[in-house]
Amino acid sequence: MTDTHSTNERALIPTGHDAASYTCVRSLARRGIGSIIASEKDGVPAASSRYCDESVSVPDPREGLLAYRDELLELAARPDVRTVIPVRPEDSYLLSRYREAFAEHVSLVVPTMEQLLAATDRLQLAAAADAAGVPVPETRLLADVGDWSEDLLIKSRYNFLTDDSLEHLTPDDMDVVKEIHHVVHEDPPDPEAVRRSMGHDPIVQEFIHTDDEFMFTGLYDHGEPLATFQHRQIRGNSYTGGGGVYRRSIYEPELERVGRALLAELDWHGLACIEYMRDAATGEYVLTEINPRMWQSLPSTVRAGADYPYYYWLAATGRADEIDCTYELGVGTHMLHGELGYLLSVLTEESPYVERPSVPGTVWEIGRSIVREPRFDYLALDDPGPFLAGLRTVLPGSVADRLPVHRLADVVSRRPRRS
The missing domain is CATH 3.40.50.720 (NAD(P)-binding Rossmann-like Domain)
Structure with a gap:
């Protein structure tokens, strides 16, 4: 070093x-x-x-x-x-x-407020994805839903709650709502109780049955890509999803296309981490969300050779022309305490839509993958x-x-x- x-x-x-x-x-x-x-x-x-x-x-x-x-x-x-x-x-x-x-x-190297709000208001983001030709789950406000017979989930409309999105907040207020409710057909939610819990009228999205989850990242300069990267998420914070705790670097042309198409529609500037899920029925990459910052699995990205912190530094200091983004495919890495969280989710969480893995099978898969790919986010001798x-x-x-x-x-x- x-x-x-x-x-x-x-x-x-x-x-x-x-x-x-x-x-x-x-x-x-x-x-x-x-x-x-x-x-x-x-x-x-x-x-x-x-x-x-x-x-x-x-x-x-x-x-x-x-x-x-x-x-x-x-x-x-x-x-x-x-x-x-x-x-x-x-x-x-x-x-x-x-x-x-x-x-x-x-x-x-950060987006304008207009760009930021278009990306972090998930209702606006769904409209932008649709305009860009990027598959996105049907997205509605909770207030507009009366039929709970379909496979649905409820989550915050906004990546963060501020006075830009909610009138009752002040410039001094900031919160993040991470609640996600998988709707049970036989026991539909109480909309008012959900609003009280989440502090606003959240969104309801169709639940996409997936066979895999992916991440596309970019560093953009006024609509032009300076660097992009992809990985496949093998395990997340929970067996139902969440940020990646075991991931492997990949390159899929169609994932690259939908990632670039969305950021072009937003005329993006700065960092972007876009989560996609692959529809098990159609094979399409369906948008989950976008985060305008460094991401949880950044250690995996850099380990594969896409050095985003240094790319950001180069872009911020007027040396963007020195960025040469290449990375190695097939590099798998683990967040060890995240793997523990995944195991705990198997023990404690339930979803009406996602089959819970077996505990012995989960322990075996985590142990086997760590032996096969002993690369870790924090652990460095x-x-x-x-x-x-x-x-x-x-x-x-x-x-x-x-x-x-x-x-x-x-x-x-x-x-x-x-x-």
Whole structure:
């Protein structure tokens, strides 16, 4: 690895316990670029990396978005900070909404607010996909549904809830609703109860019976692709879906076509992670959603050779012409604590539409795949701090409190902190 202090330039990376932020730190360090991890949380894995130059404490954006914004602007104003990399929903929203304020200090590669809202309002996104000729589930507001006899699911209309989408919120408010309800025909939902739980009138989509799930990612410059990447999701956070925890890099021409078609329709600028599912009946790649930021499975992307953190840096610093996106096919990687989450979902979750795998079969498949492809998001022999810090976040509190993982992480990382 290159010495992270070989240049005086740094990227600001706001984050929680996200694997993507650690990947950004390592990626940039290989190029001699420093990083500053900013978080409201304790024990952030990326901050425990020996390659992280500095970690700082910031206000919790869910408790007050404006105080969080002001702290990030203060950090962005430092002369050594060149850009800010969006990893979380909070930051993708904040950087687009206050793009002009941040642009006084740093260079960003993020969508306009109009583009952002078109992508993160799933009702608008479905219309854009339809206009682009990209298959998308039938999508309606909950208020417009009266017949529950079809296979349906309910989820948030918005990737995040802010005053741009809901009148009762203020500029200081920010929330993410991750609830997904698989509708049971014999027991249809109470619409008012759902609205109270989700805080708005959500969307209802037809449930697509799939035989596989996929991801298409891009870094775009005003409608033109600078880099694209694909993977097949073998296991997600849950057996019913979610972010990828075991994935393998691929290239499918039709997946490339629908991914590019959607981003062209949106005239996209910045990062995009698009999730697709393959319809078991038609073989079509059907749109699930788009996220305008780095993605959960970024470690897998970079491991295959598509170095998005560095691509983002190049685009932000006026060197987009140096991006040469090629990657190796067939590279499989695991998020170890995500694999545990997948197993727990088999033990505890139910869906009327997705058959639950057997527990012994799941244990066997996870173990076999780890032996066959021992590549992991956090676990690195030259940098054990992030894995040790991450271990504390997934262990039961009574167990984690007895383990000196933070002290061990500090011993191996050797980076300055400030509050």
